[in-house]
Amino acid sequence: MTSVIVNTYTHSVVYVADNILKSMKDIIRLSGLDPTNLVDGWQSKMTALQTWLQSRHLETVVLEIFDPKSDQLIGRWDIDVIYSAAGGDGGFWTDTEQIKYAVRKAGVVPGEAKYRLLLCNKPGRPDVDGWGPASYRSTEGFIRHSLGSTIEHNGLSGSSAYWRKS
DSSP states (O other): OHHHHHHHHHHHHHHHHHHHHHHHHHHHHHTTOOTHHHHHTHHHHHHHHHHHHHTTOEEEEEEEEEOTTTOOEEEEEEEEEEEOSSOTTSOEEEOHHHHHHHHHHHOOOOTTOEEEEEEEEOTTOOOOTTOOOOOOOOOTTEEEEEEEEEEEETTEEEEEEEEEEO
């Protein structure tokens, strides 16, 4: 029985990691940004996501959109990871329409904007090559808007939110 639970959780990890990156790619593209930076490092990002989802250290995936001249935050997207104790109802889904609606509401960002993906972990996480500590740009003057759950697989889920100037 243990192998079935582990196997199911491994499938959940792969599904959720893949859909976190696909959701971020949609946000980037629909915000008017070039997804090349995200796609170029896809395997490294996938490895980090899967490693830290599997070990249950991943807390939040953050997409910072910023002005490269001033280094100030323009907008931000978060996907908070939720690990439920139960295996869930066996369902799996990704709410791409909710994300698309929120991107339209947040608006297109300036063409010169840049972005970066940050992964926030609990202490004691396993090391992943190419990933280390980073600091976040300030969200002072921004308001966080929660979308609720946008990714789900057997109780492992992602709850999305975006930040915009108040």
